[in-house]
Amino acid sequence: MRTRLRRLVVTAVALLTAATTLPGAAADERSAGRHEHPSHGGLSAVIRYTEYGIPHILAEDYANLGFGTGWAQAEDQVCTLADGFVTVRGERSRYFGADAVSDLSLSSAATNLSSDLYFQGVRRSGTVERLLAEPAPRGPSRDSEELMRGFAAGYNAWLEQNRITDPACRGAAWVRPVTSLDVAVRGFALSVLGGQGRAVDGITAARPPAGNAAAAPGPDAESAARAARELFAADGADMGSNAVAFGGRTTADGRGLLLGNPHYPWHGGRRFWQSQQTIPGRLDVAGGSLLGSATVSIGHNAHVAWSHTVATGVPLNLHQLALDPADPTVYLVDGRRERMTKRSVTVPVKDGAPVTRTQWWTRYGPVVTSLGASLPLPWTATAAYALNDPNAANLRASDTALGFGRARGTGDVLDSLRRTQGLPWVNTIAADSRGRTLFTQSQVLPRITDELAGRCSTPLGRATYPSSGVAVLDGSRGDCAPGRDRDAVQPGIFGPARMPTLEDAPYAENSNDSAWLANADRPLTGYERVFGTVGTQRSMRTRGAIEDVAAMAGRGGLTVRDLQRQQFADRVPAGDLAAADAARACAALPGGAATDSKGGAVDVREACGVLARWDRTVDTGSRGALLFDRFWRALTRTVPSDRLWKVPFSPAEPVRTPHTLDTAAPGFATALADAVGELRAADIPLDARLGEHQFVVRGGKRIPVGGGTESLGVWNKVEPVWDPAGGGYTEVTTGSSYIQAVGWDGSRCPVARTLLTYSQSADPASRHHADQTRLFSGERWVTSRFCERDIRASPALRVVRVRER
Template identity: 45%
Template sequence: MPRRRTRARLPIAVMAALAVTSTTASAGTPAAAAPAAGPDRPTIRYTEYGIPHIIASDWEGLGTGYGYAAAKDNVCTLADTYLMVDAQRSRYLGPDGRASPGQNQNTTTNLNSDLYFQRLKDDRVVERLLDLPAPDGPEPEVRETVRGYVRGYNRYLAETGASGITDPACKGAAWVRPITELDVYRHAHAEIIMGGADALLDGQVNAVPPGTSAASASAGNTSPAKPSKPVKPAKPEEVAKGIRAALEANRRDSMGSNALAVGSQGVSGGTGMLLANPHFPWQGKNRMWQSHLTIPGKLNVSGASLLGLPAVNIGHNDDVVWSHTVATVAPFGLFDVQVDPLNPTAYLVDGAWERMTSQRVSVDVRNADGSLGKVTRTLWSTRYGPVTTSIMGYPLPWVVSAHVVRDPNRDNLRALNTWFGLDRARDVHDVVDVLETTQGVPFFNTVAADRAGNALYANIQAVPNITDEHARACLTETGKLLFHQTVPGSNAPPVSILDGKRSACDWPDDPDAAAPGLLDPHVQPRLIRSDFVGNANDSPWLANPEQPLSYPRVMGDTAAPRSLRTQELILTARKRIDGTDGLPGRGFTPETMGRLLFSDNSRAADLTLDATVKACRDVPFGLVLVDGNLVDVREACPVLAAWKSHDFTADSRGSWLFAHYWAYLSGGKRLGDLPWKVPFDPKSPVHTPNSLDSGNSAVRDALARAVLALRKAGVPLNAQLSDVQRITRAGEQIPIHGSLGELGVLNVITPGQVDGKFDVTFGSSFVQQVRFTADGPPEAYSVTAYSQSADPTSPHHADQTRLFAASGWVTGRFTEEQIAASPELRTKVLD
């Protein structure tokens, strides 16, 4: 069990006042310095930008306040999530609508999503986990908080009713309903397994034996199977290449993060410091929501969580600050099972044939005429897990063999214990202890700093127990090519395909792991330093370049090219600590940390802009023939040459042109495959590859395609970024600075289509920096890029978005005195 050392931080006088005060303040009424009703009545105190400070005397009361406040800001987003995990989207929204069960947005149909989650319901996966005692099941504090969360959410809904909801996304909707504790746990479980959901959901619910197709029907009658065309097995090299390409594309288009922890040698005017910069979706169930949670004497933590999870996932308490970044560990593994050609639902294990398990899964579906029907599928499983016939859309035909999925997080609700433990950690050693004993982190790195001046990087999580020895003994030929990533510069995770014909190739149980089939947490990488550590979604190898890490191959690669964003993070840290970045002094302060993040500098431009301008000027007559078009690029040359700042700030000119050029130059390629004169050198991993070959035709052609694309779109080549990269909030267009991570920009912003409109799809979400001093409260600054509420009628739907657009920060209010000093303090007491 994690250590539970805690100490009270509230002043004694304030705690005494909480115990005796009985005055009730209504919502919207100015409040006194202390909560009006005492800790036995959950109290929500709102400060600037609608940030709730929730205080209660126990865990259930804390959950009640959290549930009420979360529903008040985002009831439609939450109700939509509960509809998803209840497998009811097709019933209310139709089978063809889009669902977002994983890391990305709208990655599958409502029907496929419902079949996936109905299977989990039929298997009683979450119920079985809830029946387990802690630490395998939720700890008592988790259960009490969830119980309170349900009460708070339902109380808000009872006060408003579906018809009284102001958000048009669900106002009056029949699918908005009170929730149960099981709904909350199912949602938590969905978040824990989402790393594998995008990749494998469609393949699992559409997997059928050779000669049949996915059976579906209405009114409970299963449609007859239809013959399918025979598929010739592909060569291992082709399969590995296809899977790797699909995973790389998904990684480019999905969630990510930066996190930088700075120790005592790198902080000016303090001890430890951390920048949390998760890149999460700006819409849907993976929005982050900020809160401050207090139980006097037990808990005092501030930060953000994935909406609907009543704990702080990324944040700080009195002594520790932490963040997560998406790791390079594959959150699933595959097994190749040989099937009987005459009976493809039989498979070979240890020389004997075993029967696959069939499971009929049915979901309600709204027909085009409004009537209700039913779709039924027969889904298949083996001893290792369910059969899948695709991974990220790449087909895995069920022919002479079938591919089977095992998810290390399918039996994981321990992540809730992990986050409750992190909320109460006292130093980075406590953080490591929590990570090791719960082993609940699903697919994240953890980066932390503490008041003592330690900076921690740890990739301790629920990892398949595939040691290097096990991999050598059990990987298939395709699995060897995929797992070891023989293609230089690949950013796909090391997915395993093990030989399912041998039971010994299943993931072994390790006595030191928290659950069966998981890798011993003590062999997973971690690093504590006094200068800095960080991660920008590359493998653990260079958490700090001065001390490269080694680890089992299943955790990621080593001695391979780092992304441009990783290079930018490392260089930013080094230059600031050395005082060579052009800013005053040495070491990080909140001012310099904020300026460096929101400088929006592009590492890609640092490396290639001069060569690109030269290539542009060297084009004969300025004319390039690409894709059947003769493009005059001469106008682009002075635009790029004038863009000397290399940044993606709102007023930058030339950045939009460069972003399009870089997309054409690098699209679908790995960093090492670009036309560099100096290739990657593992002895100089932060500075190689470099020196773009300006004479390479790929450079000229990419520039011409970018010029052509902007002209067709009617966008001037020298357009300001603020003219083209905006987000609409209640009719207001707000310019958004930052750009793609592929450009080596830390402040990641990814635009795309949302409901048919150009918008920001994901990027910097809850951004926080915290500095500790030898004594005194933490200094915290944050900004939630998309604001607290998804409701367009809320005053907190766009206020922080405007602040983010202006590169501003919300000053954290963590102590009772700081909260009481807020000029916008309002209190809601839940009787």
């Protein structure tokens, strides 16, 4: 294998000796004397860059592969990476101040102080070190540990040998070398993002009640159920996704197809970064990695392609504690007293005194006084709430990803999930070259069965569990703790046999609703409520997606080109259902006027024609899309979903219902008047092309952006920021990110088209800062260069040998 690697390296370097770019020789003065060598020295890799700055990393083993990955990520994203490492070291307050808004990429903390208190607690308790010490499969494998060790070394070597040009962190004292533990803690932060990460403020703010303090009122069951439902609703999340796998019976050549369209943040530490990783004879995988991760998260190899969608499973539960009336830091389990564990944490603060706070932990997890911003959980003299997050014992996601990268088919993908059980909050959709498909909601969830919830729910839990899947269990009873499945790798979680799974369907699709309608003709049922719902109304995006992919599967003869067309069809399901009714009702308004929310009369006659002529898409050239978008947002904000449609939802027709807009509903005319008035106030024509007023600015130039918001139901989802003074939607916060359309044609090379919507580099000076964003604007794709002959044929090929000093 080493001989083959050397042969590949020598060949690649010989091809472009004159064009080869070597690492900078000057060391970063700020790192002098402080450089750590988690690799123990001597690591190296070859990085071959092709079009759009995509690196193909070639190494002889996992430590060296991690080294090349850490180096290449730093080359493109050093400031974003460094900012994330400041977060997981618990040092944001030290450098940016305690009260500043925290980086929300790695937790939900509202301030730097809250973030630091949490992550310092993680570091000082040795949580991640204990997980690293667990033997595989409960802990990470040797290969995963070597990747993390190499990643830290590669990142550090890049810092030592290069100067930072990105103004976001050029010359900043907080850009420092990292250790492999820093890389592992970053992985831990991603793992608990849906559990402890949601409750950071509630964990760090928890205080025992003072002796003479009045008892705080407990949470109202109805409002708590609503808050929990909103907290875990996919529509309100900053991450979502679509993915579909087509089986061989639907394709032109009998092989599988996969279209992955994850909706992730366009800024910060949860961005994807694209690469290919190769260890000859052991691993060859391409795709998108979450920043700071040394493995490919969503991608393909020569045999199989996969994507993920954020799942509906609730990865946490609460335990209501019965406290000793004489001491609120003592709780009772089966009549026996147990004292909470104190974790005192001190955080350095810029321009201020250090802050010391105490966190309180129980056998179930940390005491919390809130879950999200709208669900208070008061700690009284007699009751408190503890958070159970089984992903706080899960550092296995990298091994799951490695298993995918080595897979030769969807069966191997499923085997990797069953063996490692490492995915915390996503579904998996996959297709392979033999024409097989897979959907599975294989995620780490607390083992909350419906029977357990029925037997052990508190009054609060009896409201929250049915509506949201958030269980609140009686913590005073030992028999109310989550049980263990025999095939589970850790106590308190569901084993693989309980996971909703669909194999070899003609299509398998998910758009962030539950597993129920992964294929509308083969609905999945029988899973516990904590996984999601059955027989409930689907989101507009799910309905539109199932309509589209079912029609595609029905036509048959599909190719990668059909996947590409689906990604940029930009059909608006809400528009298909409502625009014509809205236009007719608009034309019928007396005098062509409607009253806005401020009580003013607005002439809406022009809007009627614009809505009638609109092509029902959100392409950049679409006229009327912006008007419908602003109208639909206003309408769905003010009119309850059960009043929006004349024909209600029916489980017997879950894709077609509800339908027929109720234009007589209170709020219809007001929403129309508000939208018209809003655009006119911003000096935006009602029939303006969408791309003239939905764009991002890169290098001082506007780049039009197609796609639409969640409530419109568009496959190509974007969540833009409205700035009427700036001309409309002037930035995107989240949406389509690392997109891939993958198939096979019988050769050894997969047929893959990819697109990283926000481009590879965060550095404004990089030529790869906006190049793929312009492709996204023009609905164009990158042709993946996976096989050796294709990499060598790249007209942009640049070969770099990177090594430690």
